[in-house]
Amino acid sequence: NAGVTQTPKFQVLKTGQSMTLQCAQDMNHEYMSWYRQDPGMGLRLIHYSVGAGITDQGEVPNGYNVSRSTTEDFPLRLLSAAPSQTSVYFCASSLAGGPDTQYFGPGTRLTVL
């Protein structure tokens, strides 16, 4: 199993550009989520999904969209990038939304100029 994969590893955008961060898992996990990690702030939940076709907002959803058309994929779209979105983004998955272990991808480091 590859686990949770994320692409790209690094990305530089200009203000106003849009892009999609890709996340895929091959563990047949129902629950997937996107976090951003900023220094001294831990992880903050952006969006999550409890299954294909079902998504919901987390703590910091503004400026981001998600969709879940398949169990495996959970892309994160930045609609119009802003410098405040400079961060490291992690995708995670777990078997269910309960107290199951979350498996994290390696992260995408995004810089918005």
Add this chain to the structure above:
Amino acid sequence: AQSVTQLDSQVPVFEEAPVELRCNYSSSVSVYLFWYVQYPNQGLQLLLKYLSGSTLVKGINGFEAEFNKSQTSFHLRKPSVHISDTAEYFCASRADSNYQLIWGAGTKLIIKP
């Protein structure tokens, strides 16, 4: 509302010395508690979790944590650290009633040779 506080942003310790990383949580309902570790330039991985039962939880790499309900704490300990334990450690909680993990800000463990 739930919250998680990690009292130290950095903990320097000599190699082979014991270490304790502190975590306090607040919640009006039953919670599940987790410790995750993030090695440099990697995603997070689970160290250990408390769901119910014995308050002393053992995890990977020789780490353990003790759930103390009266003190609302879940401190992480290791009797003898190694240079390979250099990482950032995150405490997280999850209420029984929802999917979201609430994260602490993280503690960087710095091992001095």
